[in-house]
Amino acid sequence: MSSSAQSIAVTVPISQNFGRFSSDESPLFFARALKALLDASGLNKTDIDGLAVSSFSHAPDPAIALSRSLGLSLRWFGEVNLGGASGGIALNRAARAVAAGDADIVACIAADTNKEEGFKDLVANFSRASRDGVYPYGATGPTSVFALLTQQYMNKYDVGREHVGALCVAQRANAEHVEHAMFREGYSLDDYLNTRMIADPLCLLDCVMPIAGAEAFLVMSAEKAKSLGLSYAKVLSGTEQHNAYPDDPEPLRGGWAKGVDRLFANAGVTHGDIDVVNTYDDYPIISILQLEELGFLEEGKGARFLSDGSLEAQILLKKHNTSGGQLSCGQAGAAGGFLGLVEAIRQLTGQAGGWQRENARHALISGYGMVVYDRCLATCATILSAEDV
Amino acid sequence: MNNALTTHVPVKCADCGAATYPAQGFCSTCLSENVQAVSFPFKGTVKAISTLRYSLEEAIKPHLPLTLAAVHVSSGTVVFAFVEASTFEAGTGVVLVEKDIGFGPRLVAVRDK
Numbered sequence: 001m002s003s004s005a006q007s008i009a010v011t012v013p014i015s016q017n018f019g020r021f022s023s024d025e026s027p028l029f030f031a032r033a034l035k036a037l038l039d040a041s042g043l044n045k046t047d048i049d050g051l052a053v054s055s056f057s058h059a060p061d062p063a064i065a066l067s068r069s070l071g072l073s074l075r076w077f078g079e080v081n082l083g084g085a086s087g088g089i090a091l092n093r094a095a096r097a098v099a100a101g102d103a104d105i106v107a108c109i110a111a112d113t114n115k116e117e118g119f120k121d122l123v124a125n126f127s128r129a130s131r132d133g134v135y136p137y138g139a140t141g142p143t144s145v146f147a148l149l150t151q152q153y154m155n156k157y158d159v160g161r162e163h164v165g166a167l168c169v170a171q172r173a174n175a176e177h178v179e180h181a182m183f184r185e186g187y188s189l190d191d192y193l194n195t196r197m198i199a200d201p202l203c204l205l206d207c208v209m210p211i212a213g214a215e216a217f218l219v220m221s222a223e224k225a226k227s228l229g230l231s232y233a234k235v236l237s238g239t240e241q242h243n244a245y246p247d248d249p250e251p252l253r254g255g256w257a258k259g260v261d262r263l264f265a266n267a268g269v270t271h272g273d274i275d276v277v278n279t280y281d282d283y284p285i286i287s288i289l290q291l292e293e294l295g296f297l298e299e300g301k302g303a304r305f306l307s308d309g310s311l312e313a314q315i316l317l318k319k320h321n322t323s324g325g326q327l328s329c330g331q332a333g334a335a336g337g338f339l340g341l342v343e344a345i346r347q348l349t350g351q352a353g354g355w356q357r358e359n360a361r362h363a364l365i366s367g368y369g370m371v372v373y374d375r376c377l378a379t380c381a382t383i384l385s386a387e388d389v
Numbered sequence: 390m391n392n393a394l395t396t397h398v399p400v401k402c403a404d405c406g407a408a409t410y411p412a413q414g415f416c417s418t419c420l421s422e423n424v425q426a427v428s429f430p431f432k433g434t435v436k437a438i439s440t441l442r443y444s445l446e447e448a449i450k451p452h453l454p455l456t457l458a459a460v461h462v463s464s465g466t467v468v469f470a471f472v473e474a475s476t477f478e479a480g481t482g483v484v485l486v487e488k489d490i491g492f493g494p495r496l497v498a499v500r501d502k
Contacts, residue, residue: 119445120445120446123445124445128411128413129410129411132396132397132411132412133396133397133410133411133468133469134469136397136493136495137457137469137470137471137495137496138441138444138449138455138457139444139445139446139449140441140443140444140445141445143443144439144441144457144469145469147439147441148436148437148438148439148457148458148459148469149437151437151438151439152436152437152459152479155436155437155479196442197440197442198442198443199439199440199441199442199443199457200439200440200442201439202439246417246465247464247465248465249436249461249464249465249466249467250436251467373411374459374467374469
């Protein structure tokens, strides 16, 4: 998307953590997130005329049931069930809706509950291919798939756990002051290497904790955000790819590389301008793949580079997943796909409290979602800027 | 847990020759419905292995740890299969057979002699 015609704003970053498990249904979390959006913006429900929702726990409702349960009367509705790619793609859709005049103010909300047996129920029947070809082979959820993916990266590029672990250690350090993080206590690389293995080469610290929670933001014209007195970030560009490389036997390319030139060209910025890079970290190797395909790291050399202790590596790790990512905040289902984007809005609008990065002007956020079989099918990337850039 | 092994085998397209896994009633490449289940044993190449030490299923927990492989069968087609020895490494040629390893029939990769 190009920002030339009309400047689109993303504003009011909301992150809500409702704990490890919840017996509540997800509509309650949509309601809490919507209330938080309204409270923080001073808007009324009647001002919201567009709604984009992402969740794995709508059932037995269809997603549109939320318009009724939340008491919203809408002229635009989008269901973006793309897991870890939900945030960027919900924003792509909502920004186009606002630019086209289909909606004035779109609330984008992702929420999921996490009942005691909820994760098992989700992964056992996540897709036909997963039900038939993955779940019967150990029933680990996506962990076996990503263990084998990680091992393929390690085999291909001669990388070990000590290289991949550096990213995990750095993300946890970033979470130290993050109020909504599930885990804030730092650990060393030795701690990482000695942590219980789940599915080799992945240990417990490589896996995100499923939680109940919600993430949300508003999309409107920059003009509207300004008139409402809201701090906002500007949408400079957004791309997405789906099933980018179906013939690859190794699932080591997601598709970000296909759109990266367009992403930067439409934004009118270069890699050196990016102050915050939030990637989707369901497993650390996926963050490394994103940083490589998006041009922050060289293909196949990312893990070794990040672990070499250089100043360049430390700078990149400090601006990467600034809230500690899902590895620290946990994953509330599809809300995990909003986490990096919401955090980027927080950073660009100076609302990140004790973990605010100084002079954050541009952010790149990428997503990866829907492990239907041996890889995720949806990828996306977004570039935002601060409002006065 | 789905224990119907018929869905655990690739189907091959009689029109274009492409394989699709898990089984479905049409070819992902040319969309022909003229597809047939591949018969055992069939060959593949190990891409990676992982030792699983955790399971969400009570029926599987007593069998842990289990060794799982990603096996490349043909262009774009990868199956997940158990292996009986963790000595397999990337590049090992295997044949895939049907075997009950304690919790139902599964694909098992054995060394291609």
